[in-house]
Amino acid sequence: MTQSLDKIEVKKITGVSAQKQGELHAFGVSTVKDLLEYYPFRYEDYRPRTLSEVKHGDKVTLETKVIGIPVLQRFGGKSRLSCKMVAEPWMFTATWFNRQYVREQLTIGREIVLTGKWDQKRNQITVTDYEFPDRGEGKTGTLQPVYSVGAKITQSWIRKVIHQALQQFGDLIPEILPQLILRKYDFMPRKRAIATIHKPEDSQEGQQGRRRMVYEELFLFQLKVQAFRVLNRGRMDGVVHTTDNATIRQFVRSLPFELTNAQKSVELEILHDMRSPYCMNRLLQGDVGSGKTVLAAIALFTTVRSGFQGALMVPTEILAEQHMRSLTKMFEPFEITVGLLTGSVNGRKRKDLLASLQMGMTDIVVGTHALIQEDVFFRSLGMVVTDEQHRFGVNQRGVLRRKGYNPDVLTMTATPIPRTLAITVFGDMDVSTLSERPKGRVPITTYWVKHDLLERVLKLIRREVDQGRQAYLICPLIEESDKLDVQNVIDLHIQMSQAFPDFKVGLLHGRMTPGEKDEVMRAFYSNDLQLLVSTTVVEVGVDVPNATLMVIMDADRFGLSQLHQLRGRVGRGVHASFCVLVADPKSEIGRERMSAMTETDDGFEVSRRDLELRGPGDFFGTKQSGLPEFRLADMTADFDVLEQARDDAAELLKDAQFWTSPDFAPLRSYLQGEQIFQGDLID
Template sequence: MTSTIDTIEVKTITGVSAQKLGELHAFGVFTVKDLLEYYPFRYEDYRPRSLSEIKHGDKVTLEAKVIGIPVLQRFGGKSRLSCKMIAEPWMFTATWFNRHYVREQLTVGREIVLIGKWDQKRTQITVTDYEFPDRGEGKTGTLQPVYSVGGKITQSWIRKIINQGLQQFGDMIPEILPHSIMRKYDFMPRKRAIATIHQPVDTREGQQGRRRMVYEELFLFQLKVQSFRVLNRGRMDGVVHTVDNTTVRQFVRSLPFELTDAQKHVELEILHDMRSPYCMNRLLQGDVGSGKTVLAAIALFATVKSGNQGAFMVPTEILAEQHLRSLAKMFEPFGVTVGLLTGSVNGRKRKDLLAALQMGMIDVVIGTHALIQEDVFFRGLGVVVTDEQHRFGVNQRSVLRRKGYNPDVLTMTATPIPRTLAITVFGDMDVSTLSERPKGRIPITTYWVKHDLMERVLKLISREIDQGRQAYLICPLIEESEKLDVQNAIDLHIQMGQAFPNYKVGLLHGRMTPSEKDVVMRAFYSNELQLLISTTVVEVGVDVPNATLMIIMDADRFGLSQLHQLRGRVGRGQNASYCVLVADPKSEIGRERMTAMTETDDGFEISRRDLALRGPGDFFGTKQSGLPEFRLADMTADFEVLEQARDDVAELLRDVAFWTSPDFAPLRNYLQNEQIFQGDLMD
């Protein structure tokens, strides 16, 4: 087999010692390809500028001449070195901290290039790097790449090794994009683009190299998900559901509310998928309280009436029990049996449930990750529903799916993203969006207050509870932390008990056992507790229609989407509800979060702002969501490129030549290596 840069080990590059090899492995660099695609995250600009064009605080490169005798000051084991310089016609001071050895090199009349931060008030540059032209070091006038390094790997070493790698193996970098795409966008060749990113002659060339490689990353990502979709549509047989419209209509008419137009539209999409001979792989996204659960119920009902079983996996026991109560009530008139399988179900009760499930005596099972344990078997699994899909790892979802023969898959999330982004990112899934709220929902009024107004917040709690309502009080930590000066649940529980001696105050946090949490939530649900102090464990929790007040302490510590999820715990009854954000944000992002929460209660707009503030990695939780971790591309900044790549791939896959022409052989080989042709569902 011919060696390629993705099979040649990085140790073959001259200068990579056994010790350094281990360090590179720690950075995920094992092959020459890994090294050449280990891109810099920014550049140091060594191109000199004139003092007349720079501003206070700028990081600059100056060509200067030594005109004074260097002065060294020592204090407490540290040192400060100052020397007068001239950059015609300006005179200024260059200052080094803790670099006393530089003094010997600063001889009057010697030319020097200084890199550092300019202080306009003191006419001074604080030097971070420097070089002497008479040594021929060669950084002056260039853009030097800055890499993520650590351990015993330094910037200068990684630069040298990548340059060596380009010299030894640069000619082996293969072209992968087809000629048609290269011509369409006037892209530079792949070999030159990679070299340019590491060694840009100027900013424009560096941008051109990055432009080409960003497109390639997004193009290959789209190729993978879309080609899988094309192949899956034609060859992956699923469960064909035969339920008739009349039966489904009877179930929908039995519900105590009318479906919104958006729900009716999504219902048709789901039933169409379930009746097709191919696997449904649909993402259902909707804002908090938009009515996703009833659509899951329709899908589960349809599979049971077609002679199959359904599984509904949720992230917490509290949520599983809530769904059990609501679904059992919906299904009871139609003879559909529902079971619950969580970590708390054990002993004889668990054995009986597993036996009933395997024999088909239970139609729908609702549970946590306990559903994916090895001893759980189904008679005939037809539909798998996962709620809050981003909370489950890729492996957890796929294990549950494999408990049947290609069952239909419906994943749900209350962390919505703009539809175009969802379609583009989840390219292997069909995307349904609930953008309409159920009729009669009263909007939640949101306030942002500083900590010094806490007395007014306590009066608001009293007012709501005295009217027979209930309140949540959320804080970010369970116990006191030396690192974060934030309120914690345990202390707050004590304080609120003292502030409201006539109310029952409960405590809920993630370190409690499932049974302990259950006792507290049941007490709150039945109004035995009026005020619940909790961490974010209630973010996905039971519906308490009587709860009308959500107070979030140190709210700037939370992400926007998480704040919106917490706000969605109230406003589920017929009474006016309120959310109070208590925060003194010190960062601009914190202030923007508070402003966004008070300006809109639209989950899609909240998610759009959250994505912009946090970036895609934090927003989606990259590892858990199955999203790729791009080396160069940024899902937010490069979204237009992502959409263009999506459209280009769609057009390419419609062309018969893609599957036959030599021009597309590198792309077909890429898909082969990614095992797309094996026909298993992607997660």
């Protein structure tokens, strides 16, 4: 039986010692499969060029000959070695820094291949790499892969080890794509594609290898989510909610505002799912303040009136308390009971609530991670709502869902992404989008100022607080850093306390305990603090209608979507609100971020620009988001491939042969390994 590459440890590769095995583990490389899929992020081009092709500042490889005597200069503990060269018909100077040992090798007439940065003005190349053809060295004329390495793992070592792994185990690389896909796109075989990515003969071959493996990554992901839909959409064991339209309309009419057209449309989508016999798995995305909570309330009301219980999980205690208060107010006329379960609820109060939940006497519970503890039981959980889902890990969301018998799931996020991308990426979820803002929402005016105008910003803070309002002041770091020249929250808190001795200035950051954070936020909510100096922990936080000013220091250090989330902390009351971005961006991207924030306050437009500027890796955040981490694919640059892979996967799963033909056996095995056939929801 052929051994699987994901079962062969890297120490089986010739040249990998026990020590090197440990060092590779630090990079997430444990098996031969891991190593072969540890792809380079770029290539060094060692193909020789002529100086007529080269522009000032280019990195270039030149085939040259020594025509002058090398000159060594020393200054301090450093050295500079210069030597006249010729690359017909041009004469120029080659310069090495701190490599005096090269001088002995530079004999007149000897051929040498130089790689480095070309300085047109000085007629000089600053050498970063070199080799002598008479030694038979082998980089010249090639594209050399560059890997993400560090510590004791060097580029040359990892290149050598990957080459050795391909020689030893290359024949075990399995083909997973079926012949019809390989023929349709004229893809090279998998073994050749992987080898080509690690050492392409030329850039065209490298692109072909990458093209094949990018498609494979995206296709397998789409096959997984499409298979989930095929296998689970027909199941009849979900919760069927039976509340009639008249009862739901009665609740909606009791609200102190009218739903927007977007809210009405999404309400119909949610109710349609809830009345169907399969599990709802719906993502509700909407900009800050677009009215997602009201739709969650309608869903929870429908759940209770259908004879089931509901749960709403949020990331912070203060947010849980806020939701509990607003839901209690909405549901009071209908005699629906709402409980609160957070880490601060303990003793007799906690025991009574747990008993009430288990007996079905509490209809809805709002809570934090405390909801997923082992001793929390429901009598009949029919609806799970998760707010700001990216703050919870995949497993945490799954634990809550398993406390009922296939309850409906509504996931909410205030980080909107373009709808087509949402549908493609969250392929296992139905996506609802709130693109319209509720009437009466106060617009936020955004300014971008340089650090030298900080005095004016302080005057603006003074003006707002003197009028009885409150302000946030956000900065990126907790403590001073030697590496980054940016404001830190501790120093800033001291500065603001000195600048405003008559204000109460609060401090909030991620190293504080949950209890300490909640205490500060409660004080700010009740206006016991007028100015809150904080890191981004307020990005998802309590609704403070009296806060009208958001000042963000070193704003160019943040992504656009994060800046937009922070801006959304103000403008929640009836007063005019402002966001001030304080930044001196040194990069073009930083300047574009600042311009985008002052030009639009539409979260979807901000998301689109953020995707363009940062790429999806940073945009979606860490593994906590539940999104796949692709090794090669880029969901922005490769979006067309992602859509094509989605269509191919859906088409293939409709074909009866997929489930029986030997040609598709590797794909069926892949789905089996991903546990798709066990029927659990994919997060």
